[in-house]
Amino acid sequence: MLPARTRSYALAPAAPGRAAVLRFLPYIARFKWQFIASFVMAPLGVLISVAIPLLLGAIVDGPIAQRNLTALLWFCLALLGLGVADAGLSFIRRWIMSRATSHIEADIRLDLFDKLQRLQMGFHKSWESGQLLSRMMSDLGLLRRFMSFGLVMLFMNSIHIVVVVVIMVVKLWHVGLAVLIAVIPVVIATFVLMGRFGKLSRRVQDETGDVASSAEESLHGVRVIRSFGRARYAYRGYDERATKLAESGVARMNLASILWTLLEVFPNVLLLVVLVGVSFGVSGGVLTLGDAVTFVTLLLSLAWPVGSLGYLLSFAREAATAADRVVEVFDAPVTISSGTSRIEAPAGRLELRDVTFQFDDATEPTLSGLNLTLEPGETVALVGGTGSGKSTLVSLIPRLLDVTGGQILLDGVDVRDLDLVQLRSLIGTAFEEPILFSMSARENLTLGRPEAIEAEIAEAVRVARADFVYDLPWGLDTRLGEQGLSLSGGQRQRLALARAILVGPRVLVLDDTLSALDIHTEAEVEEALKSTLGGVTGIVVAHRASTVLLADRVAVLTEGSIAHVGTHQELLATVPEYRELLSADYSIAMGEQSA
Numbered sequence: 001m002l003p004a005r006t007r008s009y010a011l012a013p014a015a016p017g018r019a020a021v022l023r024f025l026p027y028i029a030r031f032k033w034q035f036i037a038s039f040v041m042a043p044l045g046v047l048i049s050v051a052i053p054l055l056l057g058a059i060v061d062g063p064i065a066q067r068n069l070t071a072l073l074w075f076c077l078a079l080l081g082l083g084v085a086d087a088g089l090s091f092i093r094r095w096i097m098s099r100a101t102s103h104i105e106a107d108i109r110l111d112l113f114d115k116l117q118r119l120q121m122g123f124h125k126s127w128e129s130g131q132l133l134s135r136m137m138s139d140l141g142l143l144r145r146f147m148s149f150g151l152v153m154l155f156m157n158s159i160h161i162v163v164v165v166v167i168m169v170v171k172l173w174h175v176g177l178a179v180l181i182a183v184i185p186v187v188i189a190t191f192v193l194m195g196r197f198g199k200l201s202r203r204v205q206d207e208t209g210d211v212a213s214s215a216e217e218s219l220h221g222v223r224v225i226r227s228f229g230r231a232r233y234a235y236r237g238y239d240e241r242a243t244k245l246a247e248s249g250v251a252r253m254n255l256a257s258i259l260w261t262l263l264e265v266f267p268n269v270l271l272l273v274v275l276v277g278v279s280f281g282v283s284g285g286v287l288t289l290g291d292a293v294t295f296v297t298l299l300l301s302l303a304w305p306v307g308s309l310g311y312l313l314s315f316a317r318e319a320a321t322a323a324d325r326v327v328e329v330f331d332a333p334v335t336i337s338s339g340t341s342r343i344e345a346p347a348g349r350l351e352l353r354d355v356t357f358q359f360d361d362a363t364e365p366t367l368s369g370l371n372l373t374l375e376p377g378e379t380v381a382l383v384g385g386t387g388s389g390k391s392t393l394v395s396l397i398p399r400l401l402d403v404t405g406g407q408i409l410l411d412g413v414d415v416r417d418l419d420l421v422q423l424r425s426l427i428g429t430a431f432e433e434p435i436l437f438s439m440s441a442r443e444n445l446t447l448g449r450p451e452a453i454e455a456e457i458a459e460a461v462r463v464a465r466a467d468f469v470y471d472l473p474w475g476l477d478t479r480l481g482e483q484g485l486s487l488s489g490g491q492r493q494r495l496a497l498a499r500a501i502l503v504g505p506r507v508l509v510l511d512d513t514l515s516a517l518d519i520h521t522e523a524e525v526e527e528a529l530k531s532t533l534g535g536v537t538g539i540v541v542a543h544r545a546s547t548v549l550l551a552d553r554v555a556v557l558t559e560g561s562i563a564h565v566g567t568h569q570e571l572l573a574t575v576p577e578y579r580e581l582l583s584a585d586y587s588i589a590m591g592e593q594s595a
């Protein structure tokens, strides 16, 4: 469990008119010196690039015109020096930025992970995991790449273009003006194309998430797909999404190609304008031959900054879209947040007071008007038909969901007022679908209590009858496969039960945790559990009569309401519905009771 967060996310708060990408500035602030250094070096690089054409002009008018070989040698050395300085600056800039942006990406990713851990179950149910993964991996990667070189290149190239145009206007104003006029339609076309590119970018990035979701779901459910012989069906579903992504990618690329071509051809058009202007300038005696060389080489030096502008602008648009998508997750409201109260001496008295719960997307409440009190050490079994709301009810106790009406009180304190870390350390939970993580059996067992000592682990393993862990190839240090797939369903359930017991909870919530066990193992586990449950308040979802026998009392849940509460014997005698619910195990239950 994550410790309570002591600082807020570094992301700047949303404000009207503030672009999502600007909200990442606080992450950048930590590396401001690297950014400042890089942005100071960028204009220096531009100055060097512009100095080279000026120097070439000076060589033509100076040493070449005067046939001065020594001076020519010095000029050539100066040119070489400028080239080396340019390469050196660009190496240092990249070196600094790649380090800084990798750390920034890691910081944002960590905060995003933390945010995802804190978001309530409702959020995770309504978002496809592939969408979240693509935001966490590809969108953040794209943002990093843009920060690391796209941003600086865009800055450098813009300065380069402005400096060259200014030099031209100053040296030969009508040629400079002609260049400026030629630029206007290109700027307009670029803005129109960029608007459309932005929309396509968003579509491509969303569809990348869809493809990731589809792949994740099919890989996760590969056993079900194979056993139903639905590999072709899964393939078609994936193919459909992947084709849609490919088509959107092609549409985006088409648009980008138009933009890139326009911007690549544009310097050649400018070259014509400049050549005509310069020819008139030289023949009219306004320009020297050296000036003409300077003009032409200056213009040629624009080929890369202008040509790459299309790529960089589309890169910036994609980065802005990526920032929007990441910020959407950061902005999702956390509705289940920690309270501040603490229970000094927890006893485990659990009280449901007029509890109602309705899912956001449901039209009717799933649970309504539930009242039930469990005294410390008491165990209550929850029995009810499929969909009657048992799992929903037990999810309310550790606040995986929050009540929408009424209250749940632990030792008299509303669970919403309790410190969330304390609440979850007081409640041990094991579900029917036990999720195990790709780590050792020991780490899986001690997930809720990393400081547990060997004897405590051994006791929890004994109670849950999970002794098989000691027979694994490396015992407790055996790494379990993804979701513990290398274990059987019953073994995973027992491991998850041991994990819940190890927390040393005051309240143990078991949501049909023993369903995958054979009848003998279940009996053994229950026998051992009885002693554990003796001091712990238990709430046990039960489908089998044998599980019900663990409990002091039974609550029958019908369509979201508690219809009956009583001992197993009382309910068997007086509630026909209860008998029907347990009919399959009825004889066993009766047998065990009379024994």
Ligand SMILES: Nc1ncnc2c1ncn2[C@@H]1O[C@H](COP(=O)(O)OP(=O)(O)OP(=O)(O)O)[C@@H](O)[C@H]1O
Pocket: 125, 359, 360, 361, 362, 366, 384, 385, 386, 387, 388, 389, 390, 391, 392, 393
């Ligand atoms: N996210 C959700 N949005 C809307 N309704 C939901 C959602 N999750 C569950 N439900 C509905 O709430 C009802 C109660 O579900 P719940 O899983 O609590 O039943 P249950 O008694 O545990 O069933 P089972 O014994 O089959 O596990 C069901 O009708 C279910 O369809």
